Amino acid sequence: MSERLPSEDFFETIMRRVRNVPFSYVIEMTTGHEVISLSEEDKEVVNEVFEAARAVLEEAKEEDYSTLRPNEISNRLEDKLRSKLGGTIPENKVAGYPNIMVERGGKVYYVEVKLAEVDQLDSSFRTFYYEPVEFAKVTKDARHIMVGFLHKAKSVIGFKIVDLSKINVNLKSEFNTNNKELYKSGAVIKSYPEGLVLT
DSSP states (O other), X not given: OGGGSOOHHXXXXXXXXXXXXXXXXXXXHHHSOOBOOOOGGGHXXXXXXXXXXXXXXXXXXXXXXXXXXXXXXXXXXXXHHHHHHTOBOGGGOOSSSOSEEEEETTEEEEEEEEEEEGGGTTOOSOOOOOOOOSSOSOOSOBEEEEEEEEEETTEEEEEEEEEGGGOEEEEOOOOOOOHHHHTOTTTOOOOSSTTOOOO
């Protein structure tokens, strides 16, 4: 068992503060694929994304999202945008980055959809996450775009389009587990009522 545990060097690495790393560099290092900055050559596609997002916004203005959680609203906006762009779910995996893939003129564009409270755009709270996994959804050199829809009291009122090759990210390492591991019989030392077991 011990030979399979992470080394001391590993822990020294993850305990260092890693800040302001270009997102494009993270993608390249974890997937082997280049993040290409948007240029004048991409203007037509950017305009297409803009018009699709504007159409989604107009539809969203007519809908009542007041009973939905923000992530549920975001999921609905994502589905609408994917449909309007004729995009696909990268690698047929819903969870994880990115949400949508479109191909235009032999170029690949990954589109991420986010939802933000308009009054919190200057907030320093973490709102964008990327988790490197063995089977990544990024499998091609591509342009990476984010459509950030803006809401006020769960009413969608606007959006911003972001070139993700221009942003930096920070690393926050964490170890986690689930209830199955947390409450396993070998770890629980007392219960109340006595003999309480999972059914």
